[in-house]
Amino acid sequence: MLDISTLLEEIKAAPYVESSIRTPHCGVVQFNEELQPGSKLVGPHGNWREKPGTVLATIDRERCMKNVNALEKGELVSINAGLSGQFVEAGTEIMRVRHFLSREEVLQIILKQALYLFNAPEKAKYYFVPAVDVKVKNTGPKSVSVHDGMELFIISRMKREMPLRYSGPDGVIYAVYFSVNQNLDPGMPLIGVCPPSQVGQIEEVSMRVQTEWPED
Amino acid sequence: MDISDNKVLVANRGEIAIRIVQACRKLGVGFVCVYTAEDEHSGHVRLARELGGEKSLYRISSYHDANEILSVADESGATAVHPGYGFFAEDYRFARRVMQRDRGIIFIGPSWRVIRELGDKINTKRLARSLGVPTVPGSDRPIYDELEAEELAYNLFNFQMEQGIKEPLVLIKASAGGGGMGIEEVQDLDLFRSVYRRVRNYAARQFKDEGVLIEQRIRDFNHLEVQILADRNAKSIVHFGTRNCSIQSTGLQKRVEIAPGFDPSSIQYNFDAQKLLDDITGYSLAMAEKVGYDSVGTWEWIVTRDGHPYLMEVNTRIQVENGVSATIARIKGQKGVDLIAEQIRTGLGEPLGYTQADITFEGMGIEYRIIAEDPDNGFSPWVGKIEDFGWKDRPWLGMHTHIPTDQPYDIPTEFDPNLALGIVWGKDIEEVRKNGLEFLDDLRLDGISATGVKMKSNIEFLRRKTPQILKF
Numbered sequence: 001m002l003d004i005s006t007l008l009e010e011i012k013a014a015p016y017v018e019s020s021i022r023t024p025h026c027g028v029v030q031f032n033e034e035l036q037p038g039s040k041l042v043g044p045h046g047n048w049r050e051k052p053g054t055v056l057a058t059i060d061r062e063r064c065m066k067n068v069n070a071l072e073k074g075e076l077v078s079i080n081a082g083l084s085g086q087f088v089e090a091g092t093e094i095m096r097v098r099h100f101l102s103r104e105e106v107l108q109i110i111l112k113q114a115l116y117l118f119n120a121p122e123k124a125k126y127y128f129v130p131a132v133d134v135k136v137k138n139t140g141p142k143s144v145s146v147h148d149g150m151e152l153f154i155i156s157r158m159k160r161e162m163p164l165r166y167s168g169p170d171g172v173i174y175a176v177y178f179s180v181n182q183n184l185d186p187g188m189p190l191i192g193v194c195p196p197s198q199v200g201q202i203e204e205v206s207m208r209v210q211t212e213w214p215e216d
Numbered sequence: 217m218d219i220s221d222n223k224v225l226v227a228n229r230g231e232i233a234i235r236i237v238q239a240c241r242k243l244g245v246g247f248v249c250v251y252t253a254e255d256e257h258s259g260h261v262r263l264a265r266e267l268g269g270e271k272s273l274y275r276i277s278s279y280h281d282a283n284e285i286l287s288v289a290d291e292s293g294a295t296a297v298h299p300g301y302g303f304f305a306e307d308y309r310f311a312r313r314v315m316q317r318d319r320g321i322i323f324i325g326p327s328w329r330v331i332r333e334l335g336d337k338i339n340t341k342r343l344a345r346s347l348g349v350p351t352v353p354g355s356d357r358p359i360y361d362e363l364e365a366e367e368l369a370y371n372l373f374n375f376q377m378e379q380g381i382k383e384p385l386v387l388i389k390a391s392a393g394g395g396g397m398g399i400e401e402v403q404d405l406d407l408f409r410s411v412y413r414r415v416r417n418y419a420a421r422q423f424k425d426e427g428v429l430i431e432q433r434i435r436d437f438n439h440l441e442v443q444i445l446a447d448r449n450a451k452s453i454v455h456f457g458t459r460n461c462s463i464q465s466t467g468l469q470k471r472v473e474i475a476p477g478f479d480p481s482s483i484q485y486n487f488d489a490q491k492l493l494d495d496i497t498g499y500s501l502a503m504a505e506k507v508g509y510d511s512v513g514t515w516e517w518i519v520t521r522d523g524h525p526y527l528m529e530v531n532t533r534i535q536v537e538n539g540v541s542a543t544i545a546r547i548k549g550q551k552g553v554d555l556i557a558e559q560i561r562t563g564l565g566e567p568l569g570y571t572q573a574d575i576t577f578e579g580m581g582i583e584y585r586i587i588a589e590d591p592d593n594g595f596s597p598w599v600g601k602i603e604d605f606g607w608k609d610r611p612w613l614g615m616h617t618h619i620p621t622d623q624p625y626d627i628p629t630e631f632d633p634n635l636a637l638g639i640v641w642g643k644d645i646e647e648v649r650k651n652g653l654e655f656l657d658d659l660r661l662d663g664i665s666a667t668g669v670k671m672k673s674n675i676e677f678l679r680r681k682t683p684q685i686l687k688f
Binding site for chain 2 (some may be wrong): 024025026027052061062064087089090120122123124125127130144154156157158159160161162185186
């Protein structure tokens with residue numbers, strides 16, 4: 001049985017994550033001059049998260065300016081200011097930010113322990129089979145019921161594809177942990193499945209996080 | 217401007233990137249390479265560092281991002297881009313952009329108009345038909361509509377029945393595909409729709425284009441190629457002979473290539489094989505002249521058992537198997553022909569400097585594609601860490617690989633699975649077969665997957681196929 005209270009206390013004891021902001025591609029980087037270490041950052045917001053987060057920097061490649069936006073609410077820890085105006089390679093660290101975990105993130109952390117996780121068997125890209133893919137896109141993953149032996153995924157390695165069957169308890173897909181074109185290592189979770197017997201507990205997790213996790 | 221004043225950006229990876237760098241060094245031309253995070257330990261990255269230092273190497277997010285590649289070209293002062301094969305090699309929009317941007321640079325490949333004309337399988341067929349060159353019956357443009365595809369398949373089945381073919385077959389190919397990827401055959405019209413949808417969905421995922429071609433599937437054929445080279449403005453167009461690429465995986469991907477395409481001196485064919493080779497070479501040259509071809513290119517042919525050739529497509533780029541043609545070619549009697557160097561040299565503006573009469577051929581060549589895959593299980597790729605890889609150097613062997621031989625190597629899953637190309641030469645078919653088997657016997661290739669599965673490779677498959685080369 002999952003001890004939700006203990007898990008929540010553990011997360012509350014270390015509620016921050018520090019992450020690295022890296023350039024998504026190469027180009028000439030310019031930092032937002034209004035930002036300094038300690039500056040507050042805003043993540044995507046609005047009813048549909050349609051408004052982008054704080055502009056951290058811009059990258060110019062081939063006269064295409066691209067903003068690097070904050071993906072989470074948080075605080076700027078450091079800026080690699082020496083790179084300002086320089087041509088940088090893809091994946092170069094330009095900043096570090098600190099971020100207070102959101103309710104959704106806390107919920108996902110706990111759900112990963114509560115749900116049945118079906119993991120990637122090997123290093124590859126994964127897709128849902130077309131019929132399931134349409135359902136997930138149109139009505140969300142929770143509308144998809146899975147059962148042992150169901151042909152659920154397509155594994156793609158080196159442009160070669162093969163089907164992958166789900167194995168595990170019957171239930172609904174409660175969480176999807178992969179995205180299109182993402183390469184997964186073996187053992188990384190693909191989906192989290194909630195068996196009917198666990199629905200009550202999952203709902204309790206959701207309610208407890210909603211009420212007990214502070215968020216502005 | 218002397219060609220040595222140039223710097224070539226190598227917009228590719230793996231063994232072709234290595235060969236382009238080596239060709240640049242041979243010509244005294246500068247180079248700069250790009251790589252992605254997955255390729256950090258690839259041989260082309262190491263070679264670029266060793267030969268050119270950190271300033272000849274830039275990490276990018278994707279080999280498919282033209283903006284990044286061109287921004288690296290500007291940053292590094294490159295004056296030309298070599299696309300290798302795959303990625304941007306047959307993208308006429310990219311070739312046009314490279315040439316026509318504010319700081320225009322040279323695209324080492326055919327001019328964008330030629331790529332547009334021939335790079336598209338459909339335009340190629342139209343041009344071929346206008347010159348009386350036989351082509352495989354099928355669609356004249358990519359099909360996006362299911363009903364239209366079904367109607368075309370229905371007509372192709374009927375056409376074959378009228379021809380007396382007892383078991384007609386239709387091929388569905390991803391129009392944006394290549395390298396044998398995204399091709400399936402249908403033998404029952406009732407199954408057409410499900411196969412069509414599978415290929416269409418695959419094409420959308422892998423190539424971001426749902427278009428498919430529907431063609432008659434010709435059975436019992438050999439796959440031949442003609443290697444063409446022309447200089448800028450198509451002032452001189454020559455051929456470097458033929459290749460036979462009929463030994464393929466079940467998914468129609470090439471595994472062994474042999475030059476020349478047939479050997480009528482030692483093998484009996486049901487048709488005049490020498491005339492057939494001359495015919496397809498003549499057709500290919502005629503098409504190249506018609507479009508003003510101005511780089512390296514390959515004309516791909518299907519040859520039926522009764523000796524009828526059909527043009528499949530033209531690849532407006534250097535091909536993986538260029539080296540097997542080079543290994544039997546002599547220019548003015550000299551060995552060591554390097555078609556990639558020839559492509560770069562002429563692409564940068566040098567005249568060809570020789571004519572067809574200066575090109576001769578000596579002996580036979582086999583190219584083996586060494587791949588981590590399981591031929592006994594539908595050629596499914598094996599993914600894991602290579603722990604031991606090595607071969608014996610021989611005077612008749614050329615080895616091209618990006619896999620390090622002095623440290624373990626994790627095979628990336630993002631790209632085509634070729635590990636190495638072994639090119640073997642022999643003075644005749646007997647000697648080349650013997651050398652081929654000797655090379656395969658000596659080859660060391662071992663590794664283990666993350667789940668503890670021992671490495672699988674196609675070496676035994678290549679060994680089994682070697683005695684059969686060039687037999688129809």
